[in-house]
Amino acid sequence: MPQLITPEIPRKGDGDNDASRAYNDAVVKRPHEPTVLNNRGVALERQGRYEEALAAFSAxxxxxxxxxxxxxxxxxxxxRLNRPQEAVLACKKALAIDRSCIFAWVTYGMVLGRLGKYLDAERVLAVAEDLDPQARALYPGNSTMTRA
Known part of the structure; x- marks a missing residue:
């Protein structure tokens, strides 16, 4: 099960620096491992290092x-980097991979809302709630996910 992080209020602290160091070490040992790169991106995001996080997710x-x-x-x-058009494309790709990914539906809805496409956002968020009535708990912020 993925661990959820709400990046609207990034958590900063020694634990996040420790996690970042651990994933940096893991990337050195397994530089082509998507799970390690993804989790490193989450650790960087928690520190507010968004450009580096984007690079890790892209890798x-x-x-x-x-x-x-x-x-x-x-x-x-x-x-977060105020690039919502690109975010829409990433959401669409995530949903093309897994139409049942609640987090991708919620992220997509939040991005559409930021673009002022409120009716589309409402429709998309309703899909998330149809998949899981608890999805509303994710609405206050988009969620990044670490992989086990």
Whole structure:
């Protein structure tokens, strides 16, 4: 089960620096492992290092273009970097990979809302709620996901 992180209020602290160091070490040992790259991106995102997080998610996608976690996380970071059009494309790719990924539906809805496409956002968020009535708990912020 993925661990959820709500990046609207990034968590900063020694634990995040430790996680970042651990993933940096893991990337050195397994530089082509999408899971490691994705998780490194989440650790960087928690520190507010969004450009580096985007690079990590992009690298994960290079090694596994079907990684729904990395595509969703890329969309979250692109939104944070005020690049919503690119975020929409990342959301669409995530949903093309896994139409049942609640997190990708929620991210997509949030991006559409930021673009002022409120009716489309409402429709997309309703799909997330149809998949899981608890999806509303993800609405306050987009969610990045670490992989087990």
């Amino acid at each position: 994960a996608i290079l090694y596994d273009n079907e990684d729904v976690y990395a595509w969703n996380n890329r969309a979250v970071i692109l939104t």
